[in-house]
Amino acid sequence: MSAPTPAQDKALALPDRGLRSLTQALAQREISAVDLAGAFLQRLEAAQPTLNSCITLDRERSLQEAAAADALLGGSEDAKAAARAAATTAAGPGGQGALPGGLIGALAGIPVLHKDIFCAEGWRTTCGSRMLENFVAPYDAGVISRFKAAGTVSLGRANMDEFAMGSTNEHSFFGAVRNPWDLQRVPGGSSGGSAAAVAAGLAPAATGTDTGGSIRQPAAWCGVSGIKPTYGRVSRFGMIAFASSLDQGGAFARSADDLALLLDVMAGHDTRDSTSVLRQDGAFSASLGQDVRGLRVGVPKEWFGTGLGAGVGAAVQTALDQLQALGCELVAVTLPASAQAIPAYYVIAPAEASSNLSRFDGVRFGHRAAEYHDLNELYERSRGEGFGAEVKRRILIGSYVLSHGYYDAYYLQAQKVRRLIADDFARAFAGCDLIAGPVTPGSAFALGSNSSDPTAMYLADIYTIPVNLAGLPAMSVPAGFDQGLPVGLQLVAPWWQEGRLLQVAHAYQRATDWHQRRPPAFSGAAA
Numbered sequence: 272m273s274a275p276t277p278a279q280d281k282a283l284a285l286p287d288r289g290l291r292s293l294t295q296a297l298a299q300r301e302i303s304a305v306d307l308a309g310a311f312l313q314r315l316e317a318a319q320p321t322l323n324s325c326i327t328l329d330r331e332r333s334l335q336e337a338a339a340a341d342a343l344l345g346g347s348e349d350a351k352a353a354a355r356a357a358a359t360t361a362a363g364p365g366g367q368g369a370l371p372g373g374l375i376g377a378l379a380g381i382p383v384l385h386k387d388i389f390c391a392e393g394w395r396t397t398c399g400s401r402m403l404e405n406f407v408a409p410y411d412a413g414v415i416s417r418f419k420a421a422g423t424v425s426l427g428r429a430n431m432d433e434f435a436m437g438s439t440n441e442h443s444f445f446g447a448v449r450n451p452w453d454l455q456r457v458p459g460g461s462s463g464g465s466a467a468a469v470a471a472g473l474a475p476a477a478t479g480t481d482t483g484g485s486i487r488q489p490a491a492w493c494g495v496s497g498i499k500p501t502y503g504r505v506s507r508f509g510m511i512a513f514a515s516s517l518d519q520g521g522a523f524a525r526s527a528d529d530l531a532l533l534l535d536v537m538a539g540h541d542t543r544d545s546t547s548v549l550r551q552d553g554a555f556s557a558s559l560g561q562d563v564r565g566l567r568v569g570v571p572k573e574w575f576g577t578g579l580g581a582g583v584g585a586a587v588q589t590a591l592d593q594l595q596a597l598g599c600e601l602v603a604v605t606l607p608a609s610a611q612a613i614p615a616y617y618v619i620a621p622a623e624a625s626s627n628l629s630r631f632d633g634v635r636f637g638h639r640a641a642e643y644h645d646l647n648e649l650y651e652r653s654r655g656e657g658f659g660a661e662v663k664r665r666i667l668i669g670s671y672v673l674s675h676g677y678y679d680a681y682y683l684q685a686q687k688v689r690r691l692i693a694d695d696f697a698r699a700f701a702g703c704d705l706i707a708g709p710v711t712p713g714s715a716f717a718l719g720s721n722s723s724d725p726t727a728m729y730l731a732d733i734y735t736i737p738v739n740l741a742g743l744p745a746m747s748v749p750a751g752f753d754q755g756l757p758v759g760l761q762l763v764a765p766w767w768q769e770g771r772l773l774q775v776a777h778a779y780q781r782a783t784d785w786h787q788r789r790p791p792a793f794s795g796a797a798a
C-alpha cells in the first residue's frame with residue numbers, strides 16, 4: 272500500500288463535507304474522481320485488518336471506473352453515451368423507468384461501496400457465502416446500472432451476513448466485521464460491512480438491503496443514517512434473493528441529505544423485477560427543506576414497553592422531545608399485532624429463503640463438491656459444504672413450514688398475522704403522518720455473545736421486522752449514545768412517503784449533531 276499523494280490528501284480532507292459538496296468539488300475539477308477514489312481505497316485497505324468491512328477490494332477496477340467518471344466530468348462524448356446506455360438498461364427491456372436525463376452523471380465521481388449482494392458485472396459477488404466464493408457476476412443489478420448511469424465509482428464489495436441472514440455480521444463466510452466504535456462489538460447486520468465502512472469514514476456512501484432490519488439496525492449500531500425504501504421502490508433485479516416479498520435495497524450515508532441524493536438515483540421502475548412499481552414521484556432531495564411544523568408523529572406504545580433498554584429508551588425519548596421542539600405534534604398510536612411479528616417473520620422469511628436458495632445446487636451456480644458418486648450426493652455435498660449453519664437452519668425451517676400438513680398451521684397463519692400487522696399500521700397512519708421510535712431494544716452486542724443462541728439474536732429485530740412485513744419505508748438516524756455506543760431513532764412513513772421521512776430526518780439533523788460524531792479511533796485526517 273502506497274502513501275497518499277498530495278492530491279489524495281486534499282481529497283481526504285473533503286469527505287466530511289457530504290455528497291453535495293463532494294459533487295461540486297468534482298464538477299469544478301477541484302479534485303479528480305481518481306484521486307477521490309484513491310483516497311477512500313487507501314482508507315479501506317488500511318482499515319481492512321481491523322474492521323474487515325469488505326469482502327473484495329479491486330483497486331484497479333475501481334480506479335478504471337473513476338477514470339471513466341473523470342471522462343464524464345470532462346465532457347467526453349463516449350462517457351456520456353455509456354452513462355445513457357446504463358440509464359436505459361436500468362429500466363429493463365422496453366422499460367419506462369430509465370434514470371431521468373437530469374440524473375445521468377449527477378453523482379459523477381462519487382465513490383460508493385456496494386453490499387456484496389448486488390450483482391455487478393466483472394466483480395466477484397459472494398453474498399457472504401462460500402457457495403458463491405468464486406462467482407463473478409456476468410451482469411449488473413438494476414441498482415448497479417442506475418449508479419453507473421449516475422457516474423458513481425464502485426469502491427468494492429462490503430462484507431455481510433451470509434445471504435443476508437443475521438443481525439451481527441458474524442454469519443459471513445469471510446469473517447466477522449467489527450464495530451468502529453468498539454472493536455469488541457458487532458456492527459449489526461446483515462449489511463454490517465456497509466454501515467461500519469461509512470461510520471469509519473472509509474466510504475462516503477454504501478448500499479445495503481433490508482429484509483427484516485438489515486439497513487436500519489446496523490445504521491443504528493454504527494451511528495450512521497440508513498434508509499429502507501417502500502417495498503417495490505428499488506429494483507430487486509440482480510439483488511441476490513433472501514426473502515423476495517420482504518427484501519428491499521437501500522442506502523447508508525452520513526446524513527438524510529446524502530441519502531436523498533442516493534435514493535433519487537436508486538429508485539425507479541425495472542421491468543425485470545415484477546414487484547417493482549412505476550411511479551412518477553421521486554426527486555427526494557427536493558423535499559428536504561420543507562417545514563416539519565404541524566406534522567403528527569405517532570409514538571407506538573408497544574415499542575416503549577418492557578424489553579426496551581434504558582439507555583436506548585432515554586436517547587429515543589430525547590429525540591422525540593427534539594421533534595416536538597421542531598414543531599411536530601406527538602400522538603400516541605398502537606400496533607397491537609407487533610408482538611406476533613417475529614414469529615410470523617421467522618416462518619415467512621425462511622419459507623421464501625428455502626425456495627430461493629434451492630437454485631444453489633452445485634450444478635448451475637457456485638460451489639460444487641470435489642467428490643460425489645451420484646446426483647443426490649452432488650447436491651448434498653455441494654450444499655452441505657457451501658452453506659453455513661445459519662443458512663442451513665433457515666432452509667430447514669422453511670422446508671418444514673411449507674411441507675404438506677404444516678403449511679396451513681404455519682405458513683398460512685403467518686400470512687394472516689402479516690395482514691394484521693399491515694392493518695395496524697394503516698390504522699395508526701389514519702391519525703399521524705409518520706411513526707417514530709427505537710430501532711433496536713439495545714445497542715451493539717459484544718462479538719460472540721449470541722452465537723449459540725439464535726433466538727436472542729432474532730428478538731433484537733422486534734421494532735424493525737413489522738415494518739418489512741407491512742412493506743413500509745423507514746429510516747434510522749443517529750440519536751445519541753448508550754454507554755458510548757450509538758443509538759438510532761427509527762422513522763416510519765406510509766407507503767411511498769420516503770420524501771416525508773427524509774424531510775423530518777433532515778430537520779432533525781439540522782437541529783442535532785449526532786450524525787456528525789465520529790468513532791474516536793477513526794476520526795480526523797488519520798482515519
Ligand code: GLN
Pocket residue numbers: 435436437438460461480481482483484485486513620732
Ligand atoms: N436480522 C434479520 C434476519 O436475520 C434481518 C435480516 C435482513 O434484513 N436481511 O433475518
